[in-house]
Amino acid sequence: MKKLDKINFTTRKYKYIEKRKAARGIALDGDNVLMVHIGRDDTYTFPGGGLELGESLEEACVREMEEEVGAQGVRIIKDFGFIDEMRDSIFKKDTAFNMISYYYLCQIDNIDGKMKLEDYEKDLGFSAIWIDIEQALVHNENIKNTENFQTKKVRYLDRAILVLKILKEGLCE
Numbered sequence: 001m002k003k004l005d006k007i008n009f010t011t012r013k014y015k016y017i018e019k020r021k022a023a024r025g026i027a028l029d030g031d032n033v034l035m036v037h038i039g040r041d042d043t044y045t046f047p048g049g050g051l052e053l054g055e056s057l058e059e060a061c062v063r064e065m066e067e068e069v070g071a072q073g074v075r076i077i078k079d080f081g082f083i084d085e086m087r088d089s090i091f092k093k094d095t096a097f098n099m100i101s102y103y104y105l106c107q108i109d110n111i112d113g114k115m116k117l118e119d120y121e122k123d124l125g126f127s128a129i130w131i132d133i134e135q136a137l138v139h140n141e142n143i144k145n146t147e148n149f150q151t152k153k154v155r156y157l158d159r160a161i162l163v164l165k166i167l168k169e170g171l172c173e
Helices: 058-070 117-124 135-144 156-172
Strands: 003-008 017-031 034-040 043-045 048-050 075-088 094-108 128-134
Touching: 003 156, 017 058, 017 156, 034 058, 034 135, 034 156, 043 135, 043 156, 048 058, 058 075, 058 094, 058 128, 075 156, 117 128, 128 135, 135 156
Parallel strands: 003 075, 017 094
Antiparallel strands: 017 034, 017 048, 034 043, 034 128, 075 094
């Protein structure tokens, strides 16, 4: 799979590195992309999350699409790429957090509205939305540049912006 980017936001060298793999789905309909709207932050991100024990990346992608946006009939079309991201851990002292997010282009039959959200996802106000790629990109960039949001150091927004930029460039060719 192609590396889309390596993001390093660590502020120093660490003794330990906590690693996590995640799978994320990209479903397109013309210039629109299926995203998760996070109500608490008023941002858009791609459905996806960490692998469960014994689960492949592809299986995790399908499961996350079903859970987070209520997608039915999810089929992976092809690999899109991955982002290798390093950050300071917010949970463990002397530890860096390494998230590798694998993105897949997916086709879906429909959205049934029956999302299977975890409690924290409900608290964040997850909802599924088809949105124009450029509109989501501009919106996320504007939110990221607000002083209030910058203090949160939210991890997902940089990844979402990067993938939206790549999708936008692909549509303009």
